[in-house]
Amino acid sequence: xxxxxxxxxxxxxxxxxxxxxxxxxxxxxxxxxxxxxxxxxxxxxxxxxxxxxxxxxxxxxxxxxxxxxxxxxxxxxxxxxxxxxxxxxxxxxxxxxxxxxxxxxxxxxxxxxxxxxxx
Amino acid sequence: xxxxxxxxxxxxxxxxxxxxxxxxxxxxxxxxxxxxxxxxxxxxxxxxxxxxxxxxxxxxxxxxxxxxxxxxxxxxxxxxxxxxxxxxxxxxxxxxxxxxxxxxxxxxxxxxxxxxxxxxxxxxxxxxxxxxxxxxxxxxxxxxxxxxxxxxxxxxxxxxxxxxxxxxxxxxxxxxxxxxx
Numbered sequence: 192x193x194x195x196x197x198x199x200x201x202x203x204x205x206x207x208x209x210x211x212x213x214x215x216x217x218x219x220x221x222x223x224x225x226x227x228x229x230x231x232x233x234x235x236x237x238x239x240x241x242x243x244x245x246x247x248x249x250x251x252x253x254x255x256x257x258x259x260x261x262x263x264x265x266x267x268x269x270x271x272x273x274x275x276x277x278x279x280x281x282x283x284x285x286x287x288x289x290x291x292x293x294x295x296x297x298x299x300x301x302x303x304x305x306x307x308x309x310x
Numbered sequence: 311x312x313x314x315x316x317x318x319x320x321x322x323x324x325x326x327x328x329x330x331x332x333x334x335x336x337x338x339x340x341x342x343x344x345x346x347x348x349x350x351x352x353x354x355x356x357x358x359x360x361x362x363x364x365x366x367x368x369x370x371x372x373x374x375x376x377x378x379x380x381x382x383x384x385x386x387x388x389x390x391x392x393x394x395x396x397x398x399x400x401x402x403x404x405x406x407x408x409x410x411x412x413x414x415x416x417x418x419x420x421x422x423x424x425x426x427x428x429x430x431x432x433x434x435x436x437x438x439x440x441x442x443x444x445x446x447x448x449x450x451x452x453x454x455x456x457x458x459x460x461x462x463x464x465x466x467x468x469x470x471x472x473x474x475x476x477x478x479x480x481x482x483x484x485x486x487x488x489x490x491x
Binding site for chain 2: 272273276278279280283284295300302308
C-alpha cells in the first residue's frame, strides 16, 4: 500500500521546514552577532593593551633621553678632556669668626691622594 | 691619566674649574649656613647658601659659598661630570657642588663618619672603573660600593651616596654608625 501524502500534509511539512530554516537562519545570525561582539571586545582589549604599551614605550624613551642628556648611560669621554682628575685638598686647622676661634680636625689628604694615584 | 693636585684655595679652585676636569676629588669640609655655625656673621652671609671650607694663603679657613661656586661654574661654562667629596659628614659639601651644577656628586651621608679603609677602597675601585675600564659614573659608583660591601662591610658601603643633578639620591640604604675617618 502506497503511502500517499495528502495536500494538507505536504503543506504542513513545507511550513515545518520553512520554520526550521528560519530558526536556523536566526541562530546563525545570533552566532554571527556573538562572534562580532566577541571580536569587538577583543579589539577593545587589544586597543587598551596597545595604549598601555605605547605609554610604556614613551615613558622608557623619556628616561633614555633624560639619561643620555645627563650623561648617565655613556662612559666619560677621556680623549676630549685635557684634565681627567683634579685633587683639591683643604684642611684648615683654625676657623676664626668675629668672636670665636675654633679648631678643625685635620684630614690626612696626602695619604689619600697617594693611595689613589697608585691605581 | 692626566691629573693635578692643589691646595683648595679660591684661586686654585677657579683654576681647576677652568681646566675643565672630568672629575674633581675634593678632600675638605662643608658646613651649613646657620646662625649656630656662623654666629654674628650669619647676618652678613645668610642668603649665600651653604659653605665649603677652603684655605686662605695662611692656611686659615676661608668661607666659599654655594652662590659663589655656582657663579664661578656658570661663567666658566663648565660643569663637573663627577665630584667626589671624601671627608666625613661631606653631604653638605656635596650638595654645594650639586646645587652649583655638578652632574654627579659622591659624598658621605649626612651625620656619618667613614673609615679610612672604606674610603680608600671605594676611591680606588671607583676611579679605576671610571677611567681605566671606561664604565659610566653610575655603574662605577655601584661597583665601588659593592666592593666596599664585600671587602669591608655593608654598613660602611651604605654611607656612600650618589647625588645626581635633578634627581633624588641614589643608593640610599639605612646606615649604622661605625669606625671613622
